[in-house]
Amino acid sequence: MSETVASPIRIGKPSIGALGVLALALGTLQSVVEPALPLLQRELDVSPAEGALIANTVLITGAVAAPVAGKLGDRYGGKRVLVWLMAVVSAGGLLAGLAPNLPVLLLGQVLQGVMVGALPLSFILVRKYLPTEQTQVAVGLVVALFTGGGMVGTLIAGPLAEALSWHWMFALPAIAIIATTLVLVRVMPHDQPAPSAGGIDWPGAVLLSGALLALMLGLVVVTRGGLPPAAIGAVAVAVAGLTAGWVVVERRAASPMVDLRMLARPAMWHSVVLTFVMTAGSGLVAFLMLQLFAVSADGYGFGLNTTDIGLLLLPGAIAGAVSDSVGGVAARRFGPRAVVVVGTTAMAATMIALASLHTEEWQLVLARVLIAFVAGIGTTALLAGITTAVETENIGIATSLLVVTRVIGLAVGFQVGGAILTAGTDPTTGLPAESAFITGFTTAGVVSALSLLVVRITRKGARA
Incomplete structure (x- = not known):
């Protein structure tokens, strides 16, 4: 009697489409800030240096999230981690959409920054569930839609801010991400975690985030003027200390970020x-x-x-x-x-x-x-x-x-x-x-x- 060999699980157009739409929504959410930055500065009554923080918090979180997301996906499964990340991104988008002041908006931007990890997780999923000849096409589609989302965000930021308010620039893409993630949960099969060599460099991620945030905040407070030399020195020491700590941790880590x-x-x-x-x-x-x-x-x-x-x-x-x-x-x-x-x-x-x-x-x-x-x-x-x-x-x-x-x-x-x-x-x-x-x-x-x-x-x- 011959044994029955289970066919490998494949994903179809609904799954690829959900990943693509998700990439489009993420690209839109990421890009709405740039054209609206002068508007946000006026509405929140902040300086240009403080305004730059609004865009930079997403980049800082993304710099840390990008190398960590792939390892998390391998360890716990790409779909599971992608859903976790989208929950964080959605919370950040909704928080930014409700933000009454700069600190709350910055917190929303920090949470949104983990969206950068969505691309490597999407690549994990298509690699597991598609044959080689189709993987490159699917990856190209996801990247193209993420890029296209960036252009969509650039174009719709103004009309949304002027017709409704700047809060909707963040809220509408976040709602689209929530809806698409719910569809993805239904149509994408659960993938099995892969053996992972080495741990995740959490100390390195925390220290890198701290060093970058200290540098950005330091530039803000120093350019305001009026700080005594001791305070400026304290800022410099904090940035140097966090950076030195990160370098030490990365050099000693078994699996550095x-x-x-x-x-x-x-x-x-x-x-x-x-x-x-x-x-x-x-x-x-x-x-x-x-x-x-x-x-x-x-x-x-x-x-x-x-x-x-x-x-x-x-x-x-x-x-x-x-x-x-x-x-x-x-x-x-x-x-x-x-x-x-x-x-x-x-x-x-x-x-x-x-x-x-x-x-x-x-x-x-x-x-x-x-x-x-x-x-x-x-x-x-x-x-x-x-x-x-x-x-x-x-x-x-x-x-x-x-x-x-x-x-x-x-x-x-x-x-x-x-x-x-x-x-x-x-x-x-x-x-x-x-x-x-x-x-x-x-x-x-x-x-x-x-x-x-x-x-x-x-x-x-x-x-x-």
Whole structure:
């Protein structure tokens, strides 16, 4: 008598569709803040530096959640952990939708940040339940819908805020996430946990979160002015202490969240430095542009509403999405170093040009498209290049380090932009002076240009 072999469980279009719609809703929730940031600053009566925190709390949580989510999914099952995360994200969206002040909104943003873990968990599920030839198609669909959700959020933030209120920018996507998660619970089968080597680096995750939050909050309080030197020193000590503690924990952890030992390799830390500089520069300029679109003052500024800002940001969002696919191709054809050098040079030139050319909307839109495109190509080329510079078993560690660096760089850029504008705010008008924008654009350009010199020097040292 022959034994009956159980057929492997497969998922169909309803399950893939639910994952795709969920990615669309998550991308929308993640992106509504950017075009509405000037509006949120006015409604909550906060400074540009405090406003930057609204966007950065999602990035900070995401930087920690991204490497942890996959391990949790392997240990407890992708579906179970995905549902847990969506419960947290939904609570964050609803809390932000009800937020009466900045602290409550920030808490909602912190909870929403775990949405970054949804993508690796979705990939776990499609890999388990689809044949190889269909997995790539499903992964591409999920990523494309997440990117598309980002564009949807950019466009609907203004109409929702102006027709209803800014609270609905967060509440409606959160409601969509809740509904889609309920569908996913019914149509997606439970997956079995996989054997997991090593534990989860919770101390490292807590210390990294604390260091990043201390840095962002420190930039806010320092730029307000009026702090005694001892208080400023205390902030610096707190940031340095948390960072040093994180480094110690990561070096000793059996299964670190970010394996810092990889930084001993010249190719790795060259890539980390360049990734940080490119994303920090693009984040700084993106924040300055947002504020410049919204500010209304004699001689500069445009006084645009959230809907208009969203429309002007859309070309840059499209350029950034396209650049991710172009970067890998360019790296294969011309080499990662050539792509990064050309891209960083173009970024520096564009940023410095903005210091004097920022009086017309088309100048800012064109600059944002160029910066988003070359930054996307450059960071993707670095990711592609590092996969050939390290051993196969270390590719995951190396690329995760660059992904975390990319998120941290963007967050730092936003916060530095907020700090520059807050420090340059006229106390009589409550508006940043035009000179503060010029300082910000110039700073971003000079740092981008200097990074090329740093890489050249370190490259010579590595050869020697």
